[in-house]
Amino acid sequence: xxxxxxxxxxxxxxxxxxxxxxxxxxxxxxxxxxxxxxxxxxxxxxxxxxxxxxxxxxxxxxxxxxxxxxxxxxxxxxxxxxxxxxxxxxxxxxxxxxxxxxxxxxxxxxxxxxxxxxxxxxxxxxxxxxxxxxxxxxxxxxxxxxxxxxxxxxxxxxxxxxxxxxxxxxxxxxxxxxxxxxxxxxxxxxxxxxxxxxxxxxxxxxxxxxxxxxxxxxxxxxxxxxxxxxxxxxxxxxxxxxxxxxxxxxxxxxxxxxxxxxxxxxxxxxxxxxxxxxxxxxxxxxxxxxxxxxxxxxxxxxxxxxxxxxxx
Numbered sequence: 151x152x153x154x155x156x157x158x159x160x161x162x163x164x165x166x167x168x169x170x171x172x173x174x175x176x177x178x179x180x181x182x183x184x185x186x187x188x189x190x191x192x193x194x195x196x197x198x199x200x201x202x203x204x205x206x207x208x209x210x211x212x213x214x215x216x217x218x219x220x221x222x223x224x225x226x227x228x229x230x231x232x233x234x235x236x237x238x239x240x241x242x243x244x245x246x247x248x249x250x251x252x253x254x255x256x257x258x259x260x261x262x263x264x265x266x267x268x269x270x271x272x273x274x275x276x277x278x279x280x281x282x283x284x285x286x287x288x289x290x291x292x293x294x295x296x297x298x299x300x301x302x303x304x305x306x307x308x309x310x311x312x313x314x315x316x317x318x319x320x321x322x323x324x325x326x327x328x329x330x331x332x333x334x335x336x337x338x339x340x341x342x343x344x345x346x347x348x349x350x351x352x353x354x355x356x357x358x359x360x361x362x363x364x365x366x367x368x369x370x371x372x373x374x375x376x377x378x379x380x381x382x383x384x385x386x387x388x389x390x391x392x393x394x395x396x397x398x399x400x401x402x403x404x405x406x407x408x409x410x411x412x413x414x415x416x417x418x419x420x421x422x423x424x425x426x427x428x429x430x431x432x433x434x435x436x437x438x439x440x441x442x443x444x445x446x447x448x449x450x451x452x453x454x455x456x457x458x459x460x461x462x
Contacts, residue, residue: 170407177326177416182230183378193220196227203319203436204419205231212239212249212428221252228300229378233317233419233431233438240426241304243270243452249430250302250454257298257455259291260360261348265452273451275444282351284442287318287412288388290433290455293344295367298433299458305423305451312444315429316420318437323411324372324383334404338371339394340385347388368394371408373461375434382435383411384461412437434458 167173181202182188195208207227210216216224228234241249243266250256256269262283265272273283290298303315324332343366348357371393373384387409393401411417421429431438433455 170403172407172410172414177322177414179322179416180325183380186378189226191223191227193223196231198231199235199421200319200419201416202322203232203317203417204235204421205233206235206237208237210236212236212241213245215248216252225253228430228432229375229435232319232321232435233421233429235421236428236430237424238426239304239428241428243267246270246302246304246428246452247454249428250300250456253456254299255457257291257457259455260363261344261352269454271453271455273449273453275449284440286347286388287409287437287439288347288386289320289384289437291344292342292369292384292386292389293347293364293367296460297369297458298455300431300433301453301455303429303431303451303453305425305427305449307448307450308423308425309444309447309449311447312441313447313449314420314422314441314443316418316439316441317431318412318414318439319417320382320384320412320435320437321375321380322417323414324381326414327383327411331404331407332372335371335393335408339368340371340405341366341368341391341394342389343367343391344389346391366391369461373434376459376462378435380435383408385409386412386437412439434461 179201194210197206197208199205205227207224210220224234247256247267247269258268259271262271263274264270290301344360344364345357369384371385373382375382385405385408390405392398393404396404
């Protein structure tokens with residue numbers, strides 16, 4: 151059988167996409183620090199919900215103080231999976247505070263609505279409530295010198311449809327940056343300020359008295375996790391305003407690119423709430439996004455946050 155001569159290859163027309171965007175491709179999805187061994191969990195059952203982030207913990211009653219060995223194993227799970235979910239706990243506010251206190255001093259936040267005590271924040275979204283503090287990827291209180299170590303959130307009222315929360319793994323986000331971008335941000339710092347995140351919802355007269363209490367702070371663009379040693383992308387769209395030492399246009403373009411990294415599905419986990427469920431996340435290693443898609447139904451949540459350390 152004869153083979154027809156295919157001739158010279160057909161030339162393709164010139165085509166390009168804008169530089170600086172995010173495109174398809176294989177991503178490195180590494181849950182543990184490089185070289186860290188896999189270890190079993192002996193004191194509870196752990197059910198992964200994502201490749202690198204998010205796991206459900208079964209067989210623990212959070213209404214009781216955790217014995218030291220169990221607390222250590224839960225902490226290891228938190229470091230490995232970045233956000234842990236505990237179903238059907240129905241904690242009182244005091245029990246929720248007690249669980250969180252096992253990880254450190256609790257944080258207060260005068261910018262958010264208070265629950266039963268000054269260190270409990272209550273998000274009460276009735277059918278007609280304004281869509282505040284939702285629909286944006288962020289890490290909590292990075293405008294503080296010591297941003298929160300983590301947070302414990304419980305849903306008390308859940309809408310029949312919608313109202314999920316998503317978390318993104320910022321170690322995976324850093325791992326997959328092009329080397330050219332890593333080189334640009336290595337050693338860089340960025341300014342964080344509470345005003346951009348809250349000015350969308352509060353009038354100036356409510357924010358102005360807090361300006362002296364919360365002045366702008368600088369944090370590394372890439373922080374090192376104090377327990378795992380992982381490098382983590384540490385800028386977010388709610389509070390990071392500029393990269394130190396860069397011209398505004400260059401800083402804005404680079405920050406937009408870095409903010410986009412939280413949007414990659416492979417780095418995310420999405421949780422569908424039921425009343426009484428609890429989420430415990432590592433604020434140093436993640437960003438989160440509360441999905442506001444549940445109107446006209448209500449959604450009520452309470453959160454306590456654990457004070458952290460100075461990023462390095």
